Amino acid sequence: MTAAHADLLTDRLADRPSLADGAALWRIAKDSRTLDLNSSYSYLLWCRDFAGTSAVARGEDGTPVGFVTGYVRPDAPRTLLVWQVAVDAAQRGRGLAAAMLDGLVRRLAAEQGVDTVETTITPDNTASERLFTSFAARHGAQVTREVLFGTPLFPDGPHDPEVLYRIGPLPPPQH
Template identity: 65%
Template sequence: MAVTPYAGVTFKRPKIQDGAGMWRLARRSGTLDLNSSYSYLLWCRDFTETSLVAKGPDGELCGFVTGYIRPELPNTLVVWQIAVDTELRGRGVAAAMLDTLVSRTGSAGASHLEATITPGNTASARLFVSFAGRHEAPVTREVLFDTVVFPDAHDTELLYRIGPFTPTLARR
């Protein structure tokens, strides 16, 4: 069953004007890799169908998820980054963003989700494992990028692959 978003928060496809807020939220998240501001603006131009922003009652950006469909595996949505502002965490906003996005990409044929998580990121691991449980989907985990392949001091990234989703979700 899909999660109901926290009251007062609405989800929209990102516009280019949201790129700056996404970059700022990534910067204050404390855990996300901060990519260039340019990359968030570009994302808001080219990947709006596979991304979402969450806006509070005042219209402020309080969450986002960026994703893309793997070019060579079109049944798979890759979640690149997901973040929720600190004061809204633990209220189901990230879970609801994932459900909303997967419902949309599911209609377009994506039956699997992939995300990479660094070993110490308990909140992120719980978010995705809980998503899998909610949608009765199996999860596999493997190392995608070991720390040694990074040019800087970057943690290993573990790949979580979830799916197939239940037909109900994929049809929505």
């Protein structure tokens, strides 16, 4: 596979979600059994209001099989905060999450000058830790970690702390 072919494949796996994708994103998140599930309404809003800073991977029939939701932080316009990453169980183990993340960040670097990625990860989520530390390694970027939301801040029962992973600066996009 050539580099150009790999870029086209990654871009195809980082399509912008549409409003019609909201229900599928909610189902994928629900079926993951690891994500904090938001209301179905929130996934519909996400697909409407944050489609430009999110990505969806589609199966051959066009149905979403994975997604990355994120937003550019209003007080840090070069920083993408990745909210959730999920892949349908039947599609896991194929590098889909990494391809979606790479494609989304490449798109936002070119369109908006994004050069930093943030996400929060609970200490027991080794899959997310591997995804984001390998993303940093692929892009030659530093990773810093600090607790962003400690356990006492969560009003709805016991919740592990959310550790902020800050990755950057990322190299400028290549043309």
